Amino acid sequence: MSLVTALTYVLPHRLLSTLARRLAYSDNPRLKQWLIDTVTRKFGVNLSEAAQPDPRAYPTFNAFFTRALKPGVRTPDPDPRALLMPADGRISQCGRIEDGRIFQAKGQSFTAAELLGDEAAAEPFANGLFATVYLSPKDYHRVHMPWTGTLRETVHVPGRLFSVGPDAVRNVPRLFARNERLACHFDTDFGPMAVVMVGALLVSGIETVWSGEEVPEYGDTITVKDYRTGDDGEPITLERFGEMARFNYGSTVIVLLPHGAAELAEGLSAESPVRLGQVLARLAQATP
Known part of the structure; x- marks a missing residue:
């Protein structure tokens, strides 16, 4: 360390x-x-x-x-079955959620329930897939939708603000389940999808396109916001590749997918450099 x-x-x-x-x-x-x-x-x-x-x-x-990119600098993969990479950066880890646990680094893991702050919310992701994407200071710091989804709720889980750099990931137990984070739950045509924005030391600002600044305010208790009906009576639906949130500085975003919904893209592994819009995973079968 x-x-x-x-x-x-x-x-x-x-x-x-x-x-x-x-x-x-x-x-x-x-x-x-x-x-x-x-x-x-x-x-x-x-x-x-x-x-x-x-x-x-x-x-x-x-x-x-939090600068915007020129139009056309990033484009979504044309495969209609492709779930998209949510951000520029590199893969910290990705793979199967095994026995409810998400691999962090050699000798380190945490549970999906710890990450999401809720046992019931983690159940749909048992034996599903996860991808952890680290955004370095040089990267584009806006996070986009892997797939079209309707926002169900957000869960602000208070915590520490450890660095999320490689050394900390290797050495701080349950790092991503200890840091302050915002879990965004979406309903999609293949089932639930969670996109978790994880804060970090000097990197704790998180904003969403639907409600603006979420972190800070720092808190000491878990805060759940129900979005199944928007302020105007309409649900909030975000399209595949559409912007959903941004980090004020850089950090980490974790995508959770349910069992059987998709398979990770071939060749995707720890330390892989990634770009917004490339293939994260492919649906197991065409959606209706």
């Missing part, structure tokens, strides 16, 4: 993330430009793909970090 990972056990996670948030939203010209230039240089951000390629045009560091 690295010294940085070891220190995260004792660091004041929420305080540090709150301070980082203030920096990210600062419109001080020198500060925001220093942050943008530092991240662009250190991580090799490709601004040529951005809808706004001029790094000086962003009013805050957060605006830069």
Whole structure:
């Protein structure tokens, strides 16, 4: 375990993330430009793909970090049976949910019930599939829908804010089931689908397209929001490849699929670099 990972056990996670948030939203010209230039240089951000390629045009560091892409830079796979990769990044792990457990790293796993904050919510995913996608600071930080779905509910599960970098994933037990997270539950034509947005140290801001900022506010109890009927009496349905949420900084998104619904794309494995819109999995059979 690295010294940085070891220190995260004792660091004041929420305080540090709150301070980082203030920096990210600062419109001080020198500060925001220093942050943008530092991240662009250190991580090799490709601004040529951005809808706004001029790094000086962003009013805050957060605006830069959650930047939109040019139209057509990412496109959905044309296979009508393809569930899509929800974000740019790399696969941390993917595979079968075995005995209700999700593999994190060698010697590390956690249960789907722990991740979702609910035993009953985890039942449909028993022996199903999972894919954990890590977004690095250089990546596009908006998360899109793998498949068309109608939002049923969100579950905000409070927790710590450990780093989700490779060393922490290898060494912090049950990392993704301990960090602050927002589980988004959708009903689809193949059954339930969960997309879990996991926060991290200095990376705890999560927004959704249907209700705006979800994290922070930090909480100490699980908060469930029922969306089966929207404010206007209509359900919230998001189309395949449509934007659903974004991270203010980078982090991790985990997709859960029910048993028998699909098979992971061939060649997809830990450390695979991935891009939004490529094939995550294929439906086991054509949907009606």
